[in-house]
Amino acid sequence: MATTIRLQREAFDAAAEAARMTHGRGEVGAVVTFTGLCRGEENGEPIVALMLEHYPGMAEAEIARHVEEARARWPLLGVTVVHRFGRIVPGEAIVLVATASRHRHAAFAAAAFLMDYLKTRAPFWKQVETAAGEVWVEAKAADDAAAERWSAPPRREAAK
Amino acid sequence: MATTIRLQREAFDAAAEAARMTHGRGEVGAVVTFTGLCRGEENGEPIVALMLEHYPGMAEAEIARHVEEARARWPLLGVTVVHRFGRIVPGEAIVLVATASRHRHAAFAAAAFLMDYLKTRAPFWKQVETAAGEVWVEAKAADDAAAERWSAPPRREAAK
C-alpha cells in the first residue's frame, strides 16, 4: 500500500498528493480527500492567523500508528496524511487526509476515522491570532465523542 | 451556496473543481472530495473500458434534487457534482462529489449521502467492455442498503 505521512511548515498541493497516491494503480476505484482549512473567523471574530505547535517525533509516530489501525480496519490501497505546523493564514490548508480503496465505503470510513483521531490524539495545538491577541483553541467535547465512536466495545473495555 | 452540477463526456480536473468551490470563501473549514475511478479489472477480468449511458434531462434533475436534499440536511457552503458519460478507460475518473462546510462532519456526511444516491437513483448505466465482449453492470444490493440508511423512519413509512 502507498503510505505517505508528512509534517511540514510549507503549504501543500492536495490534488498532487492524491494523484501521487493513485498513480498507475488500476485497482483503485474510490479516492476520498479531506482538506481542513483555516477559516477567516472564529465565533464572529476575524482571525489573523493560526499558529500550530506540535510535538516532533511523537506527532509522526501517533499518525503512523493510526494509519496502521486504519489499514487493519479497512482494505485500503493508499493513505496520505499531510499536517502543517507553524503559522497558517485564513484560506490556507492545515491538514490533508486522502484514502484510496477499491470501493467507496472503506475510503470514506478511513478518512473520517483518521480525521477524528487527528483532532483528538495527534499532539498538535492550535493558537488563534486575532487583532486582540493570541488565544489557545480549546479541545471540543464533540471531537472526543467523534473519536470515541471508533472504539469497538471490547477495545473500549480493555482501555478502561 | 456555491453549487455546480455538470454531466459531461470529457475528463475533469477534481482539484480545480474543488478549488473553484471554495475560492475566496473564508467560512469554509472542511472540504471533502470523492472521486470514483474506472478500475482496471472486475472480478479478475481485465477491463478495456466502461461505457456510461445516461438519461439526459432526468439525470441532471435527479442530481439537483439530491443536492437540495443534502443542503437541507447539512449546513453546506458548497457542493460540486460532476458525472461523466460515454467511454471511460481504466484510471480515469467517472464521478466527482465535493462538499464544503464549516466543520468536517457535515462535509463527510453530505459527500457519502450524495454518492449513495448517485449509485442507486441517478439514471446512469454502466457497461463493461472486456476482451470477451460487453456486459451491463448489475446493480448491487449493498448499494441499495447504503442508500436506504439515509431514509429517516417517517420518510421511509411515507414512501411505502
Place this chain on the structure above:
Amino acid sequence: MKLLYFAWVRERVGKAEEQIDPPAGVATIAELMAWLARRGEEYAYAFENPKVIRAAIDRGHVRADAPIRGAREIAFFPPMTGG
C-alpha cells in the same frame, strides 16, 4: 406518448425511443409493460421479467402501480448503476 428505453432494455427492444398510443385500458406502468410485451418478440424479451425494470414518468422515478394518464414521456430501464 413518448417512450424511452435505456441500457439492456434499449438493446432488447432494438430502439432508444418511439411514440406509442396505448388503448384506454392500459392505465398503469405495469399494464403498459404487459401491453408492450405483447407487441413482438423483441418486446417480450425486453419485458420478460417486469419486476426488474424501473420506470420514470416525465423524468421522475415511479413505481409499477403509477398511473400513466397524462404522461408525456415514459422511460424504462434496468436498476441504475451510476456513480
Place this chain on the structure above:
Amino acid sequence: MKLLYFAWVRERVGKAEEQIDPPAGVATIAELMAWLARRGEEYAYAFENPKVIRAAIDRGHVRADAPIRGAREIAFFPPMTGG
C-alpha cells in the same frame, strides 16, 4: 529525565524543556505533576488544574497513574487540537 512542555503549559512554565531528577517517592505522572507544582509559582500556575493536563512518556500517551520509572522523556500538554 527530560521534560517537555507544549502550548499553554509551556507558556506558563516559561520553558519548552528541561532536565529533572525527581526524588524516589515520585512514582507516577500524577505525583510528578504535584512535585513540579511545588517548584515555583510558574509551575504552580501551569499545574494548578492537573486534571486538564495530558502526558506522554517516551512519545506515547499515558494516564495520570502511569509509572514514570525508566522514562527518558516525559511531556505535559493541554488536550490536543490538531487536524
